[in-house]
Amino acid sequence: MTQPIDIPVSKIEILKSELPKNCWTQDIDIIAPHLTEWRDKYFGKTPLMLTPRCTQDVSDAVKLCAEHRISIMPQGGNTGLVGGNTPMGEVLITLKHMTRIREINTTANSLIVEAGAVLQNVLDAADAENRKFPMTLSSQGSCTVGGVLSTNAGGNHVLKYGTTKELVFGVEAVLPNGDIFNGLTNLRKDNTGYDLNRLFLGAEGTLGIITAASLKLFPKPKYVQRALIGLDSVEAAISLLEDFRAGGRLAMFEVMPAIGYHAVIDGFDSIRDPFDTSYAWYLLCDWEVESEAEGMTLAENILGKAFEAKKVLDAVIAQNETQAADILSIREHMSAGQKFLGGSVKHDITVPIDKIPEFFRLADAKMQEVVPGCRPVGFGHFGDGNIHYNIAQPEGADKKEFLANWDALSQPIFDICDALGGSISAEHGIGTMKFDDLAQRASPTKYALLKAIKRAIDPERIMNPRVMV
Template sequence: MTAVQPVPAQTVPATIIEALKSALGPKGWSQDEHELAPHIADWRGRYQGSTPILLKPANTAEVAAAVKICSDAGIAITPQAGNTSLCGASTPQGEVLITLKRMNAVREIDPDNDSMTVEAGCVLESLQNTAADADRLFPLSLGSQGTAMIGGLVSTNAGGVHVLRYGMTRELVLGLEAVLPDGTIWSGLTGLRKDNTGYDLKQLLIGAEGTLGIITAATLKLFPRPAKMELAFCGLNSVEDAVSFLSLAKRVSGGAVTAFEIMPRLALEFVCAFVPGTRDPLESPHPWYVVCEMSFGRTDGARETLEDALGQAFEAELVQDAVIAENESQALDFWRLRESIALAERGQGKAIKHDISIPVSKMAAFIDLASARIKAIFPDGVVVAFGHVGDGNVHFNVVGLDEAAQTALMANGAAISACVYDTVDEFGGSISAEHGIGILKREELATRKPVDVAVMRAIKQALDPKGIMNPRVLLG
C-alpha cells in the first residue's frame, strides 16, 4: 500500500479564498495576522506554521460547506480545536485552517440517560461544570482542561488523570457527528450503550487526529457525582513501592481509586522553583511521591478507607510519609504540584520528552532500565519520569540542568529517543500513550508498526482519496 499523496496547499487560488469567505460570512473567517498568530504556533514552541486563511464556522453546515469547497479544489485542511497539541498535529503549514471555537453549544443534557451532546468547540472545563450543574460527573480531567476543546480531545483520544477508573476518551464517547473529507455530514450522535449494527464508525474518528474528517459534535457519557472524594500526598522510596501501594489501595478501597499519579523528587523541586505559590507538603524529602485519590458513593467511611489503605502501606513500608487533604483547597494544592510539572519543566529549560505506556507491573523495571541506558549514552542527561502509574502511562523526559547540558541534549535528541523507544518495545509498550502521533512521531510509528500503518493508510485512501485532511499528520 502506498501513502496518500496530499495536494500541496501552500498556494490557494484567490477564487477558492473568496468562495470560502462567501460560504462562511464576515464572522466566519480571518486573515488578520494578529488573530492568526496564536493559531499557527504550538503550545511548546516547537512548531511555527502558516495559513492563507483561518475559517471560523458557526455550525456543522458551514463546516461541511468549507470542506466541500476545499475537497473539490484539492486544497488541504488542518482542523484545530484548543491548540493544545503536544505533537504538532494542529499547526498548519500552508493548509487552510479551520477552528471550531465558535461551535460551543451544549445541545442536550439527558441526566436519566447519563449523557450530554455537545459541540466540538466546547472547552473541557466548561463541560465538567455543565455536568456538575446537572448533578453528574464528566470524568475527563487533564492539565489543559481550561483551554482544550472536546473535538480535539476526541480526535486525539486524550487520557488524563482519571483513566484508571473511567478509561480513555474513546470509552467516554457514545456517538459523534462529523464532516467527512468530501464534505458529507455523518450524523452518528446517539445516547445508546448498545448498538450492534455493523462497524463502530465513531471509533475510526476517535484518535485519528483529524485525518479522516472533522468532528463537529459528540454525545458523551456522564456518571453519578461522587458523594465524597479523599486525596493523599505520599512520599515513597521507589516506583516499585508505588506499584505495590496501588494494588493495596485498590484492594482496600474495593476499586474506589480514581487517580494515582507518581512524580520524582526532582519534578517536585522544579515545580516549587518555577511555579509561584507551591511548596512541598511533607516535612522531609523523598525519592518519589504519589497523589492518591479515592472517590466514594457515600460520605460515611470515606476518610477511614483512605486512612486504612495508608496504614497498611505504612506497615508494609511502602509509604514513608503522607498527608491527607483536609479540604478542597488543599486537595487542589496537591493536584497543582502534579499538574504543573510540564510548566515547571519549561522554566527549567529544554528537554527531550516521551509519552509512553508500559504494563503497570513492569513500570518500575522499565524506568530503572531506561534511565540506566540514557545515563550510559548521555551522562549529562537527568531523567524526570512522572505520570499516570495507575494506567501505565509514563512521561519519560530527559532534561539538562544547565545551558551546556541542554545544548548537548538537543544535539543527542534522536539517539535518546531511539533508546527510550527501543526499551519501550522490549517491554511490550507503546511509544504514544495519550499525546498522539502528530508530526513528532510519525516516522517512529511507520518504522515500528509498519503493518498497522499500512492498514491505516488503506482506510485513509478509502475515506480521503485526495489526501486533504490534516495531510502531514499521523501517516505523513
C-alpha cells in the same frame, strides 16, 4: 517527514468567493494565534482560515475543498503537543465558533456538545446537573471537545473512567467528501455494524472533522479523598496498586520522582511541601467515595495496611478541600516546574504496568550513555502505565546544545518501549512529530491497515494530510 503544502492562490480565491463572508478570514491578527503553539515548538502558515458557524457550514466548506482537492487542517483549542494542530500551508479550519451545548439528558446520562466548546464548560455543565464528566487535563480551560476527542486525550482519570474514547457515545463528523455522519446517540448498546464513531476518536482529524459529540456523564461522587505518599522506590508504588484499587474507588494514581517534585516546591513560591523530609518518590491518590467519613476510613485502612507491610514511608491524608487542592497543585505543576531544570526532552510513553520499574532501569542507564549527567524526570499516570519520561539537561549545560540531542535521546526510549510491549505515544498522539516513527515502528500489517482505512475514507488525502499516516 511530510512536506509543507502549497495551495495555488486561485483555489483559495474560489473558497473566498463561494463561502459566506463570516466563514473565512485572512486577517493576520486573527490568524496569528492559530499558527503557533504554547511551547513555541511549531510555527506554521496558512493561506486562509475557515470559521464555520454550524455543521452545515463545515460541510459546505469541506465539499468545496474536496471538489478542488484543497488540503484542510482542523483545529480546536490549539493545545496539541505533537504538531498535529499547526498548519504548514493547509487551509486551517477552526471550530471555535461552534460551542453550543445542544442537549443534556440526565436519565440517559448524556450531553451533546459542539466541537468548539471548551472542555471546562462541559465540566461545569455536567456539574450543574449533579453529574461528572471524568476528564481533567491541565489544558481544560482552553482545549476544546473536538480536539480532546480527535487526540483521544488522557488525563488523570483514565484509571477509573478510561481515555476519552471510553467517554463518548458517538460523534457528528463531516467526512472528507463533505457528507455529515451523524452518530449522536446516547445508546449504550447498538450492534448495527462496525464501530464507526470510534474511528474518529484519536484520528487526529485525518478521517474527517468532528463537529459535535454525545458524551457520557457519570454519577458525581459525593466526596473525593486525597492522599500524598512518600516512597523509597518506583517498585513500591506499583506494589501498592492492587490494594489501593480494590473496591473500585481509586480514581487517581499519580507518581512523581524527587527531582521533579522538588523542582516544583522550590520553583513556585505558592506551593509548599507537606512533608518535612524528602523521599525518592511521591504518590498522589484519589478515592471517590460517598462521604467524608467513608473517605477517611478508607484511606486510613488502606494506608495502615501499607505502612505495616513497609511499602510506604510517610503519608498525608488530606483533611479538607484546601489541603486536597494544595496536594494536587504539586502534580499539576510538574510540567511547568521542569523549566527550572533547564532544557527538557519530553516523552509520553506507556509500558505494561508491571514493566515500569524495568523501564526506568533500562531508560535511566541508556540516557546516561547518550548525554552523561542528564537528569530523567519520569512522572505521571503510573496506574495506566503512562510515564511522561522527560529528560532535563545536565546541570549548567547549554540548553540549545542539549536539545539538539532530542532524537538521539528519543529513539532509544522508543526502542525500550517497543521491547517492553509499550507504546511510543500514550496520550499525546502522533501528529507530524511522530509521523516517521509510526511508519517505522508499527508492524507492516498494522501500518497497512491504517493506510487502508485512511484511503477508504479520505482517498484524496484532503484531511490533515501531513498528520499521522
